[in-house]
Each structure stands twice: as C-alpha cells, then as structure tokens.
Amino acid sequence: MVRTQVIKPRIREILSKELPPELVGMLPKHWVRIGDVLILPLRPELEPYKHRIAEVYAEVLGVKTVLRKGRIGGEFRETNYEILYGSDTVTVHVENGIKYKLDAARIMFSPANVKERVRMAKVAGPGELVVDMFAGIGHLSLPMAVHGKARVIAIEKSPYTFRFLIENIELNRVQDRMTAYNIDNRDFPGENIADRVLMGYVVTTHEFIPKALSIAKDEAVIHYHNTVPERLMPEEPFRTFQRIAREHGYEAEKLNELVIKRYAPGVWHVVVDVRVFKK
Numbered sequence: 001m002v003r004t005q006v007i008k009p010r011i012r013e014i015l016s017k018e019l020p021p022e023l024v025g026m027l028p029k030h031w032v033r034i035g036d037v038l039i040l041p042l043r044p045e046l047e048p049y050k051h052r053i054a055e056v057y058a059e060v061l062g063v064k065t066v067l068r069k070g071r072i073g074g075e076f077r078e079t080n081y082e083i084l085y086g087s088d089t090v091t092v093h094v095e096n097g098i099k100y101k102l103d104a105a106r107i108m109f110s111p112a113n114v115k116e117r118v119r120m121a122k123v124a125g126p127g128e129l130v131v132d133m134f135a136g137i138g139h140l141s142l143p144m145a146v147h148g149k150a151r152v153i154a155i156e157k158s159p160y161t162f163r164f165l166i167e168n169i170e171l172n173r174v175q176d177r178m179t180a181y182n183i184d185n186r187d188f189p190g191e192n193i194a195d196r197v198l199m200g201y202v203v204t205t206h207e208f209i210p211k212a213l214s215i216a217k218d219e220a221v222i223h224y225h226n227t228v229p230e231r232l233m234p235e236e237p238f239r240t241f242q243r244i245a246r247e248h249g250y251e252a253e254k255l256n257e258l259v260i261k262r263y264a265p266g267v268w269h270v271v272v273d274v275r276v277f278k279k
C-alpha cells in the first residue's frame, strides 16, 4: 500500500549521531512508498546530507530506491523526481489486489487518489464498455477491468507511460477485456460506443468534453475530473460541463461529486459523475 508513516526511532537514532542537532528535527516524518521505492519530501536545509539520509531511510524501511519528492507537471503529468539512493526506479505496486508496474521517478501515482482508484473498482459492471481517455498506467481503469469485469479501451498519449500500461494489462491478466491505444485521445476514432467515459485529468479537462461526448453512447456516465478554484465551488466544475454538453446537444445530470485532493493553495481536484443524454 502507499502509506505515509511516523518516523521510525531507528532512523532518528542513526542520523542524530551524524547530523547537526538542529537538522535532526527536520528529518521527514512522512513519506510515500510505491512498491519498493520511497518518495521522501526533503527540506532544502538537508541538502548536504541528502544521500546519507536516503541511505538510512532505505535500510531501515527496506526499499531499493529513494526519490526526492518534487513537482508534477506538463502534458504527460510527469514527475522527474531526483534519485537520492539506488538506481532502479521501476517497481510493482500492489493496491486493492491490482498490480501497477511503473517508473516511480517519472510517472505519477498519487496516494491521495487511492479512494478514487478503489471507488472505480465498484462502479462498472461486466456488460459495460468503458473508455479511459487519460489512462496513464491504468490507474483508474485497471480496477474496472479487474474487479468490475468491464470491457475497457484505455488511451494513453505518452509512449513511455504506454509501455507500462501494456505491461499492466498482462500482469493483471485482463488482455481478454482491456485494450490500449498509444494515441492522443482526440484522434481516437470510436464514436457513440461507451457506456462510461473516464476523464482522469486536471487543469484543462474541459477542453476534452466534446470528444468525451462523441465517444459516449446517447446515454452514458462520464467521470469528469478537473481542478477548481475554491471560490467557484460548488457550482464548478459541473456548470462548465453542463454548458459545453448543452452546446453539443446533450443534457447533463450530476449524480455525485467528490473532492479528491488539494491541488494547489485554494485549488481542489474534484471529480463529478455525470449522466449525459443526447437531446
């Protein structure tokens, strides 16, 4: 499981003999573990000792590699985390009975999204066709194929991330019901085919609503994610979705709305489940 923990006494014991006393209190008390890779948030003051600190955390916590937490950005939501200890950043993370293979240094796997990954395992059923427009390594759609037994078409634009998506389909033995395309979802040719569309993206997700509607059947459910400034909530992000849907000849009904995590100061990552109907 991805988890954050309280610092182990053993880590403090070892490092308090090697670090100036004022820095010992700054040692990270929480971290994220993805498979056998650790992601550590490290304050700038600890920079001169970062490799030794990472080594001690790795030994005590039993991981092969330690990365320094950094920013996620760009079209492909890549991480570019600095390697502090070890070299192999590819790992298999098991969550909710699903194997996620990924390069933890480059591909995001957010502990804050765990509830959504688990929720997605329950929403889809065997009779459904799901199209995941922003599949990543299968973060949200593997649970639908594995536990929901739904048929899934997963679209991922980044060639690097796509390699892991393909591997994960095989690792989880869902080749019979999950297929993947390494394309920009705007070039996906399927129209009027999906019972359910996943839009697991942030910042510019609204630009993809017309494409999602064209992929959806005349009646379908769309899981619409986006980032929203707090001052526009709770009307947004549904209001924008509904406006664009109406412009394209669909009515939209909000079924459910959940806050996934804080994205930036005053900005939240939100998901809205929307039922759409062609008018």
Ligand SMILES: C[S@@+](CC[C@H](N)C(=O)[O-])C[C@H]1O[C@@H](n2cnc3c(N)ncnc32)[C@H](O)[C@@H]1O
Binding pocket: 075, 076, 077, 108, 113, 133, 134, 135, 136, 137, 139, 140, 155, 156, 157, 158, 161, 183, 184, 185, 186, 199, 200, 201, 202
């Ligand atoms: C942030 S990840 C999210 C993964 C997963 N949906 C989730 O919410 O946990 C979004 C993925 O969408 C991919 N992506 C971005 N633009 C895309 C596009 N136009 N077509 C297909 N994939 C795209 C990125 O490369 C990235 O892997």
